[in-house]
Amino acid sequence: MRHIAIYGKGGIGKSTLSSNLTAAIAEQGLTVMQIGCDPKADSTKNLTGGRKIASVLSLAEQYGIAKLELEQVVVQGFNNVYCVEAGGPEPGIGCAGRGVISVMDCLKELDVFNELKIDVVLYDVLGDVVCGGFAVPLRNGYADQVYEVTSGEMMALYAANNIARALNRFGQRGPVRLGGLICNQRNAFMEREAVESLARSLGTQVAAFVPRDNVVQECEMQGKTVIEGAPDSAQANVYRSVARTILSNERYSVPTPLTDDEFEELLVRVKAEGLAA
């Protein structure tokens, strides 16, 4: 069983990428589960016809977390993929990080991965690693492979470097490793070079470049992944290719994050090279 976590800056396209990867992996005949670790609880929406499923925490509020059954917390979506949403509190109240911990404990208690004979678990985790709760997929024996979604924009790269800090810490204590960066292209200035340069500095690779394509939005409007909504499109093939890359990847590392000053220098250098060219 493989546990793969997808981290990245908020709004970078983690959920879109995750759900397309989930669908693409399922196409290969593997049993896949996607776990959305975000209070918004919309990570798996495009796998379930555009409708948000009930989150574990919303169910827990109704029934009590100790009384939840596997059938309540797991919903089957497109191509029989399993979908789970952690959920969480309203913005500005409570502790969403503790919610993630609580949901992971619940899934463990229900033994969902073994019960459902899952081959691949994909964790789609909220934005930056803001507190210990959102780092749970990186520890406690959950995800051992991590991919960071970024673009060539500064704040996305900054978040990627920040997440690498958490991975550096947990990588020294346990088996979690960085499999690479995935560039969700925004067509930023010197995008490819900036992402490649950061990957080199972190001691990792760029696992994939995902081009920007309007078909993604068109499919989302229908509540579908591209794999489902436009299976013959070039973009669908990109996702299939990324899925194959991830499943066959053998290059993992404990990243070596940059200091803030080093990070600034890297960006200035890449930009200068771009302007000179």
Add this chain to the structure above:
Amino acid sequence: MTPAIEERMGLFSELVEAVEADLVRIREGLDMHQFCAYWGAHEIFGYIDGAVCVVHGTSGCMSNRRFLLPFGGADKCHLEPQYTTAFSEHDVIFGGERKLAEAIALVQERHNPKLIAVITNCCADIIGDDVGGVVRGMEKDGQRIVWLHTGGFTGKSYRKGTEEAFNALARLMAEAPPKQVVPGTINLFPRRWVWGENQQREAAEGIRMLEKLGLKVNSILRKGIPYEEFLDLRTAEANVSQCFFWSMELFEQMSRHFGTKQIKASNPVGLTSSLAWMEATARTMGIDYDFDNDPEVAELKELRERVRARVGRGRKAVVWTQTGEKLVGLVKFARDLGLDPVAVGVDPAIVRDKMGMFRKELNDGFDVPLYLSSYVEEIKGFVDSLDDPVVICNEDYFPGRVVFRHRYNGQQTYGLEGARSMYGEFLHALDNRRSRYSFLREAV
């Protein structure tokens, strides 16, 4: 004295100054006596009859209250209403604000108290519940609601909790309709953390000492003081305390708001300190009292001379106690008996927490030699290096030695009657060394 011991010797003032200048690396969490701000605030609000405490957070902190004697239930059935929002994991994740509003509404419905005090424990503070936001607007007519963030994880100590609670109460006093100050009246803040008959004796002795000076006691801060009476503390001309440092914040606030005089003497342990306490009170209140012609004072002086003769002048005393005021009080008591005290086991964390008190004492001329170690083996070694010292402490670490282990909680300690009790107990200790073989005493 060996070089190793001499190396650890210094003056208490040096330690205070080093802590003040932030030159001492202090390990946190070593002070077993301090609890946290939650407990300090809980103690203060727990004094007031007609106040209901709502503990916002997990239930354990409040449950423990029952089992800690100073917080209630030591000598009588504990019937004060206590409420907690009893956080579950669900409340941590989703926030406990709604539950808090429900708890306050329930308290209003069941008790309609004059004062509701909401205090938080760590859980609620860590997740950042907006306690003030919930509480605002929930007050009913004739009712006040105060709230404090008292989670101990922030480093707020027990002392800080008492200060914040006193501050909140002082604000309520200031907001209440004004009242006239009655000249010649005084509030007594008696010894705390005692209970039962001894509590009554200590308070009665405080009253007696004040009445000896011709003063009228306006009010006594005690468990069960009605809320209105608490507010009316401001009608007294002055405040005096048997544990000044504990009540200092309220004294300061009352001085600022109402001009209430504050008597800054504390810990009347032994005749010297008791007389100093009375003299400071008389001076502040403009009373001329002839202590030299007081037969009770004369009698106690005679008794003290007998103890001094029995002790032997200039004999070393090792004073080991964990709390600040008691340390100062016992060092003064040792000197009262003609002993030459050395303080041991002083925790720099306490010095930092109670800096205000220690600074005041140093400014008033207090100092004492100090042997700096917190390890019982080293302190034993220090005691062994002295020629038959008297050990003043509250633990049985020194078999075969003369140990004055006064039963502070169960025995009268403060004031003239307290001095009499202490001298009697001291004579008893001199004649009964600690057994090497058991906790029982044996005759020499």
